[in-house]
Amino acid sequence: MSAAAAQKPSTDAQTSMGQSGPESGKPVRDDKVGRMGTASIPLLITEFAVPAILGMLVNGAYNVIDSIFLGQAMGEIGLSAATVANPIMTVFLAIAMLVGNGGNALAALRLGQGRRDSAERSLGNTVSLSIFFAIVIALCAASPVVLDWLLTLSSATDEVRPYAASFIRIICFGFIFQCIGMGVNNFIRTAGAPNRALVTMLIGAVFCTAFNYLFVIRFGWGVEGSALATICGQAISCATVLWYFIMTKNVPLKLKLSAMAPDLKVIGTILSLGLASFVVQAGMAIVGFVINLLLVKYGAMNPIGADDALASIGVVQRVAIFATLPLVGVSIAIQPLLGFNYGAKLIGRVRKTLWYGIAAATSIGVFMWAIVHLFPEAIVGAFGIKHANLVEFTVFALKVQLMMMPFIGFQIVGSNYFQATGQPLKSIILSLTRQILFLIPLLFVLPEMLPQMLSQFTSLDAIYFAAPMADFLSIFTTGVFIAFEMRRLGRLERGEIKAKF
Secondary structure, eight states, X not given: OOHHHHHSOOHHHHHHXXXXXXXXXXXXXXXXXXXXXXXXXXXXXXXXXXXXXXXXXXXXXXXXXXXXXXXXXXXXXXXXXHHHHHHHHHHHHHHHHHHHHXXXXXXXXXXXXXXXXHHHHHHHHHHHHHXXXXXXXXXXXXXXXXXXXXXXXXXXXXXXXXXXXXXXXXXXXXXXXXXXXXXXXXXXXXXTOHHHHHHHHHHHHHHHHHHHIIIIIISOOHHHHXXXXXXXXXXXXXXXXXXXXXXXXXXXXXOOTGGGSOOHHHHHHHHHHHHHHHHXXXXXXXXXXXXXXXXXXXXXXXXXXXXXXXXXXXXXXXXXXXXXXXXXXXXXXXHHHHHHHHHTTOHHHHHHHHHHXXXXXXXXXXXXXXXXXXSHHHHHHHTTOOOHXXXXXXXXXXXXXXXXXXXHXXXXXXXXXHHHTTXXXXXXXXXXXXXXXXXXXXXXXXXXXXXXXXTTSOHHHHHHHHHHHHHHHHHHXXXXXXXXXXXXXXXXXXXXXXXXX
């Protein structure tokens, strides 16, 4: 395909930009969707990325807000309870992304092909899957045996266990609001309204903050109040998302009861496309369980103690996740652009979107790294950690864990690229490298090796040194995959092979 041809919409793209789709007989609005195949790529990425990044920060703020209020109101015991609950909450986030990102990726591909009815079926089945998983999680929360097993898996100490149990039980019953509020929110961006997507998330975070202040600080409800504040904020966000697809006029996608009827083929495709996002978050959950186990083990051997180790590294983990969210936001923002142009066979635009996305994520990564290194004491202090020794330990751990932050964006965007272009297996492999294949072995090996190699470090120190080492290995692996993909795109552009999605 020539450069000129790459800028000219294909037949499929033209269909999606105003002509009747092969299934729907209805036009897809060219001013909201079709421009993804014609408008300036840098401007589109900016338009989509700014609200997506802010949206991810807003979504991540739920966990940070809970921790800050609990830390200020209850001290280290509140932070420890939040750390115990964090891997379990990450599992919930993984399920929401499995359904939401998978459904959104399918909808973007179908809109690129001009198949509006198929895109709406993806939306409807995403909501149905959210309801199904919410029921399953609520039943788990109602079982004391399952809840106790989860707390044991997350290495809850005897002192922390009752607080963590109360927090998790409430969050479980409100999972439906998180799954729809976050998962279906992605469809709003694909529908061409990224600013609206941001507003639906921002509303929830603002109310979450207000309710946390009211329930935790003013009423003194502790962990129960923080959990209630979280689900109240998520419920408000969920309502605004549903309102957009049900009540708003002239939107490219509508949520209809007929589209919610379970379609096994659609569900299978949604789950396969969303599996990469699920693996990323599930990997983070597994890492969280492993880290909590090792913190209790090696923290007990350290003057810091097990509960303070949970509080300290828990803060480091939350800051690290929060700092990474803008990079995830970039990858989510370019997903509909990649999917639409790949579905419309505009390969030149696919390639440009990928590289612009990587550049944007890298720039943000450098900025987040600088913030962490310039203001580490202020960041740690905001979570209520006051003891001098614990502050010093937490600050050093934070700097080490985020050592590779300037380069992580390449890995995240590169991994998501394969998901957005209908290549979930490659995306899953890359996701596994960072969270499972590299990090978990390092978490077990380094605490035994590092103190022997460098006597100034303890086994507890080795836990946070594992993260930058795993990041380096996963970044290198992603580079290899992207190099081969560029060759494949060249062959696709020349018509030597055909795309399969």
